[in-house]
Amino acid sequence: MPKNRIASTSLLILLFFSGFAALVYQVLWVRELGLLFGSTAQAAALTIAIFFTGLASGGWFWGRRAPHTSSLRWFGWVEIGVALTALGHFALVDVYHALYPIFYATVGHSPILDTLVKAIIAATLLLPASFLMGGTLPLMVQHLVRHPNQLATVGTQLYAVNTAGSASGALATGFVLPLLLGFRNTYLLAVSLDFTVGLLAVLLASTKTEKSSISSDLQQKFNSDTKIPNRSPHLSLPNPLVWATAFSSGFATLGIEVIWTRLFSQVLQNSVYTYALVLSTFLLALSLGAAIANALSRLHRPAPPLILCGLLLLASSATAVSPWLFYEVTDGFTYLGRDLNWESYLSAIASVAGLVMLLPGMILGAVLPYLMRILETDPRQPSEQVGRLIAADTTGAILGSLSAGFLLLPLLGAWRSLLLLASIYLVIVAAIALLRTTIIRLVVAGVLVTAAVLLTGMNLQALQTVPIGTRANDRIVEIQEGSHATVAVVDTSRGGRAIRVNTYYTLGSSRNLHFEQNQTVVPMMTHPKPDSVFYLGMGTGITAGAALAFPVKLVVCELLPEVVSLSKAHFTPWTRGLFEDERVTVHAEDGRNCLSRSRDRYNLIISDLFTPWERGTGNLYTLENYQIAKERLEPDGIFVQWIPLYQVSQQEFGIIARTMAEVFPQVVMWRGDLAPSRSIVALIGQKQAQPLDPQVIARHGRYLMNQLEAIATPTSDEALTALLLRLYVGNITASKLFDNYPINTDDYPLIEYLAPRTHRQVQTGTARFLVGSEREHLYHQIRSAVNPEADPYLVNLTSAQYGYVNAGHNYSRYAQLSAQGSKQQARPYLEKFQVLSPSDELQDLSPASVLLRR
Template structure:
């Protein structure tokens, strides 16, 4: 559903439509199964409808590409935008989910009769259906997505639905219609009795509790497991597996404890206590089971699933007993021996799941955090056990006491649970911490990196120690445009990069598009002195929206668009490196507009970079490469292109003269055309005619490849920084300078000066033994830098030399340390 954006709100909207569709289908089913004489044929129609409607969803982005440009940013950010997103989610997801909701009740109608009873065999059907989810999830995530992409996987799933429909038609032909005149069939049709409020309520509680727990479990595991597409997949696999096993065990366990009603009660009480124990058990497991990035991909997945099973499994197992036990009790004491009214329970369970997940996102996580949120869910289960005990006549004071004790213990545990950390506090001071849909967003301070934002304990946004390098991400593209007035930044982060655009007097309006409202809050409250108070500036506007959709709704609006340093292994981020997104950016540019997409090379492998540049060049054939710093530890590479036209160094010179004359920007490197030239690597020229695959919204190639690399095989050894960055700068850019029509010999000399400065910084910061070649090059490189460094930059006394990206005393030796201002 990239059509409606990648925000947490959009994901929740799609998720809600899916559960609502399931619930509506299940609610319609009881009335339908009473009248169906050929259930296998009806089941075939339902399966075929699921497949055909899913196929329609594959092509919806192509059919609806006109919506956002027509809507415009004003209405996108008003009530119309969310309304259209909701409408699209309903149109794509709800119809197929509705027919999915019909499947289990129709299957029960076809299978359950005579001695095949709902209280046992119907529960097993539910268990097998749940366990089938494990097979579907793992086969899609590990196989079909890699082979066919998202669109191809949907088509494959639709094809499987059609094959199942054909199989159901064969069974319909073999079995024939049900004889509606027989006494047994009247009982099978469920014409006796209804569904008790107790069963409906317990079904609702089970759905709400399990989905709330699942939301919290994702956040909990995210505190230690590396962030990637495969992290939620591993956790969800464990969750579905445990729920399926619990459902399968219900008939046997119910016999052990004395009936299904008592099993529901015991399961509610046990879940209340299990929720409280889960965070404590999780942190103990995390000490000896570290699903890090040191092993193989499948080793990571196995360890993640085992950790989830051990830490989340006990509470999840007893929670998973509740709904199947209610089904069994409904089939026994409820009189629905053949599950003809099963749909009402499924519908109640689905609505509970929808509301439970939404409540966890909207209230539990923001108010209580992950750990105390688990305790809150435990209290919820304890209260449900009490209500369940009260629904029984005669009432048992022993059962009432057990339920009260379970809820009370869960409540008492809230205090110690609140002391558990959401962030590894080692080496940092936590200034602020908030939890929401997008995870835990913390503002921390440390001696090494200064103040920064950390999302979900893994994704680091900026750092005040690197603020001048971050500001240069804005300065550089703004200097390549003759008159940048309207500028858009995709990503706010700490706000340092978009805030730097306010230093340019020519810039009249800055728009920063950020996906997370918690990140916007952190940037506003804790980074104002570093980001020029961009969240409150009259020249700036911060928009909480998906960057791809916002730009698609902004045709021909901006002079410059800057893409932040997006880490491709983060779930959903790969769409910002897709060909569809790059086309949207091109369309959002004014004639002559500049697009700069910064790449975090220290988080990319060569294959991943090759895919990004190949995708970029599909939209922008002429691409220029720039670095933002001489530091090889955290290099950022800018892919710069123009909507029309080419890089004009006379424009760069005029713009540098302007900012120097106005004294707008104090960074000595970007105040001079010579400094910008030292950041230049040349036109993008893949070595050896490299041809790489293109990343699209449908194939998800970059996100899958980066996520897989992230969790296996020590990815840091494959990323492009240090010596690998110096080699890359030569192979992909510098070696082509002066050989492909570059007119200015001085430009080439300055670009190579930038490479020498990078080499010097790499040697200066290196802590290991140097090779004989490096030892021999050091004095030569130092001499070349001192003698060849541009005099206009060296003589700039109005610049703030603290912003120089490296050893300022080397390039300006007449200044002592106390003269650096």
């Protein structure tokens, strides 16, 4: 291989890993600032906007100032600079975690000032490194372009390689690196890569005197203010139109990417893996688009403006067709790969993502790099041309992503937003056509503008009800396509009104009224004075509303503002005045962030049911989250983590239990119901280990019973105590069953990365969630490890009250066996339950259904 070819290949490898590291940074920065500011759409958008601002300003700055004879050396020093400034993350992020609550206490009352503080913090973390990143491509272009007519062929090749590196970085960060290295070491790996790339570039530049990027006679032409001869209007476009095209392309491309990602969230597991697969597919499409631009740049005919118009028309068509294409390949928004194993599931997603995104994305991705071909006759040096393109495109990308997420989706919905973005490409073609003065070209421009208007106004009624994936006989009450998610209120065919997020995730239902109320009643009945409660998550509002039966003040934080508004509009009959009661404060915010920045203290913090495998929810099961919660508790406070046993295996349950036990001196477990199979449980962590007081249960029960308008039959304190004690499972801390499980942390988010795999294994029958016999086996393990009589949490119980605990175990076993059809085996457990229950036993086994009956 010739030396020049070896050198060029070496530089392409360096640029590939530069792109790889950049995406690793981006993914980790979005995650870290999400932990600091909250995992909201606004916080993520702010992070991306500032990151892109750094890229845009860096591209413009370094493009104008790239040296003529030492650009490779400067590339190396810039890469080393990226590594050094990225290391500042470790010095600043801990400081900001300590300072942000103070800042919020000062300016949090003003959304504008709060956003400004967030922007300043994010800028100090992201701008230095991203500003330097923006200069890497222009500097490498400056080094490798030896002649003006090489700008397109060399520039598009470099753009393709750099973007392919970015796609690989997104894939590696989503699938491999965090579990292998942890997020901290993954970040350090990116720093090491950048430092190595920079050092190698400097060494390559020093092996011999670097030649001028452009021969001396042609360099004069690049530096001259005089246009290169033969710059025909048929071969080029005015620079303002080129920059406008780059801007519009960035706006449309990133807007389309945001909407495609939302569409995929309707049919996928929505784990960290599926998100990474969709993102990397899109980046790969952009890389392949640059390769297409490279091939087109080598054509002498047709004229470059005509080829550009062809790309723009194809981009418009591909975008306009994508709603119908998405509908067809997902079989009408059907959940993808429901019964597939892990590998087959990922393969199915990759196939669908490829069909929906790859070909259209390649066309979208070819527009920007092909503009280098249009600029070949520009007298400026190559780095300046590429830097200006990057600046224009990235500025458009910032506005496009923000507009799609916060303006287009809420106002127009996904389908119309895609058609509107498709029309942008037509408007650009019309603008190019208007440069010609003939009547025919004016007519073409008019036709294209008309087509853009028609696209935006097309009748999409056939697709309007697709994005919620309703079951047969369900009735959609209201849908909101908001900045965070697509949320719907549905009257279900099985009875009850439910909230669904992104088609398939049910947040709660009035059909399960008393089960949802139990999530409040069970823990509040155990606390001596539950007068201040924080809810991490709200859903329908039924759970939080149950607390209003007590003399209490509530703070409720729900991540999705669309859920808050829909719950307020459609669930007031079941929320006990949650949205009208002056004792309640509801925030449409990330719950973990609400806690971390708060200076208030609570008697109870209740963490709602969360889907463990969904991207972002793993942060709510980490050591750091539990430490934040412990700091916000009163001395006698308790933290309640509700867990859906029908969504976790023994592995995930053990990790969560072990992580809580690392923070709280005593963790105990309560049932949320005595249902036959699909149950929820609460792990309750105490800030100070204290035994349960059965008199507290009776006092609270009597208070709630007195709130009823009429009591059908007299009820003793013992019956009220039994009603709750039957739900007690055992002492997690004393059992020591989970001491050898790993701890889930922000650095090693095991739940977020393991739960999606378990989910797929359960779908194919190779693993089991904790339902049916698996649930009963877990209960038996905990009960066997620490008998109720030896449980330090139950030391104040009488012998009869120990019997109530055992009665609950027997009834749970009876219900499970009965549901399986084993009536004969089940009967002895029912008889034991009846013997151990008080004489005036309440017929209803749910505390909420007895105590909150209207």
